[in-house]
Amino acid sequence: MVENLLLGFETATLGYNLLYLLIGCVLGTIVGVIPGLGPSTTISLLLPATFALGPISGLIMLAGVYYGSQYGGSTTAILLNTPGESSAVMTCIDGHQMAKQGRAGTAIMTSAISSFIAGVIMVILMSLISPPLADLAFKFGPAEYTMLMLFAFIGVTVLTEDDLRKGLSTAFLGILLGCVGIDINSGIDRFTFDIPDLLDGIGFVTVAVGVIAFSEILKNLDQGTEGAISDGEVSIVPTWAELKRLIPAALRGTGVGGFLGLLPGGGLATASYAAYVFDKKVSKHKDEFGKGAIEGVAAPEAANNAGAQAGFIPLMSLGLPESMAMALMLGAMMVAGIVPGPMVIENHPDLFWGLVVSILIGNVILLVLNYPLIKIWVQLLKVPYNVLYPLILVCCFIGVYGVNTNINDLFLVAFFAGLGYIFYILNLQPVTFILGFILGPMLEDNFRRALTISQGDFSIFVGSNVCLIILTLIIVFIGAGVYNIFNNNTT
Numbered sequence: 001m002v003e004n005l006l007l008g009f010e011t012a013t014l015g016y017n018l019l020y021l022l023i024g025c026v027l028g029t030i031v032g033v034i035p036g037l038g039p040s041t042t043i044s045l046l047l048p049a050t051f052a053l054g055p056i057s058g059l060i061m062l063a064g065v066y067y068g069s070q071y072g073g074s075t076t077a078i079l080l081n082t083p084g085e086s087s088a089v090m091t092c093i094d095g096h097q098m099a100k101q102g103r104a105g106t107a108i109m110t111s112a113i114s115s116f117i118a119g120v121i122m123v124i125l126m127s128l129i130s131p132p133l134a135d136l137a138f139k140f141g142p143a144e145y146t147m148l149m150l151f152a153f154i155g156v157t158v159l160t161e162d163d164l165r166k167g168l169s170t171a172f173l174g175i176l177l178g179c180v181g182i183d184i185n186s187g188i189d190r191f192t193f194d195i196p197d198l199l200d201g202i203g204f205v206t207v208a209v210g211v212i213a214f215s216e217i218l219k220n221l222d223q224g225t226e227g228a229i230s231d232g233e234v235s236i237v238p239t240w241a242e243l244k245r246l247i248p249a250a251l252r253g254t255g256v257g258g259f260l261g262l263l264p265g266g267g268l269a270t271a272s273y274a275a276y277v278f279d280k281k282v283s284k285h286k287d288e289f290g291k292g293a294i295e296g297v298a299a300p301e302a303a304n305n306a307g308a309q310a311g312f313i314p315l316m317s318l319g320l321p322e323s324m325a326m327a328l329m330l331g332a333m334m335v336a337g338i339v340p341g342p343m344v345i346e347n348h349p350d351l352f353w354g355l356v357v358s359i360l361i362g363n364v365i366l367l368v369l370n371y372p373l374i375k376i377w378v379q380l381l382k383v384p385y386n387v388l389y390p391l392i393l394v395c396c397f398i399g400v401y402g403v404n405t406n407i408n409d410l411f412l413v414a415f416f417a418g419l420g421y422i423f424y425i426l427n428l429q430p431v432t433f434i435l436g437f438i439l440g441p442m443l444e445d446n447f448r449r450a451l452t453i454s455q456g457d458f459s460i461f462v463g464s465n466v467c468l469i470i471l472t473l474i475i476v477f478i479g480a481g482v483y484n485i486f487n488n489n490t491t
Helices: 002-012 015-033 038-053 055-080 086-100 104-139 142-160 164-178 204-222 240-261 268-282 295-310 312-318 324-335 349-382 385-404 408-425 430-454 458-462 465-490
Strands: none
Touching: 002 015, 002 349, 015 038, 015 055, 015 349, 038 055, 038 324, 055 086, 055 104, 055 295, 055 324, 055 349, 086 104, 086 204, 086 268, 086 295, 086 430, 104 240, 104 295, 104 312, 104 349, 142 268, 142 430, 142 458, 142 465, 164 430, 164 465, 204 385, 204 408, 204 430, 240 268, 240 295, 268 295, 268 430, 295 312, 312 324, 312 349, 385 408, 408 430, 430 458, 458 465
């Protein structure tokens, strides 16, 4: 192990590899901050350049873009309540509330520290137990994924909504809109109303910007907000009391995100949702969640960064990408003549261990890089809102249009902005709607695959210990939601 890590340090600290790592981290931070770009788009644009750089330098740079975007993705979520990536949706809940309380710097620093903790721990795991952890992924089939998605729905609904009925209603609405487009199994278009632009479905950025960002602007204008979001001195470094709450939450989020990141198709959004649900359940400060709890930022941010880096374990050891960005990196390796799988560690030790050590160095670079940037980002909160919101609108429109360069996406944003404003009027949480939109198609796909395997036998969903454990948790959460309904009615 020591020899392998020394080889990794020797490879990762070569001058040109460090340069490309720095470029990847900087680009990743920028990509995360700007809504609409996303690491997949950036990696696809950089792929031709990696062919000239060689497999090691190219993969180090692309990996820096991928996990660097997880650092930057929290910035707009905290400052402007605008998630550029699905994994940053949960950060909006408590992160933006902290920003309104003058704690935007603390929230962004919390995100950076949590991501750093997760990154360091995942590098250690990659070094020590990569093969055993990769084998664990095989225990999850379509039935287990289906139950996991259901648990995410029920868990977030119960913990973010006062009324289970409201939460499930908004989640089901998100599921319906997530089904828009061509059915991947039958090839039949669904809910498109003969509109060609809907054949490919509705993009996440369009929905998130409309329902969360634009509706936030409408809500603030309705309330007559004219001054800055936050006045006065803005704190940056968490206090000792906040650190004592931050670090355990980051460790819990790392555990949840690291586990789900091992599962091909698990997704960073699922990791951040699950981490938020779990941390709210075990926290001693449950009443602060949704009102600016530091754990509400630390747990999901640690989870999505841990998930991003855990994804390299099945990628390198099994050749299984867990996301589109990972699939692009897999393609870059294969073009370079490297076949991902169990033999990568043996046949290309400089590539594997160089990547492992570069991730550790990259996390240090991102932590150092983000600290001075925080002072710049938080100044946005001191701009008068009547000046700030037009700038937000312009940036969001550019981000949405840049995804598909389709003018009709801007009309869809306006529609979802109105929908988000209706959620505000009816006191509904948009996060459950976003959850349904993201996980709905994944739930349907795994549900149908499971029934295909079992030839229509529903007992497949209780046929393994993993399914039974998740089912037990679902029943517990539903029971808690029903109890809250009757308790509210009696009081």
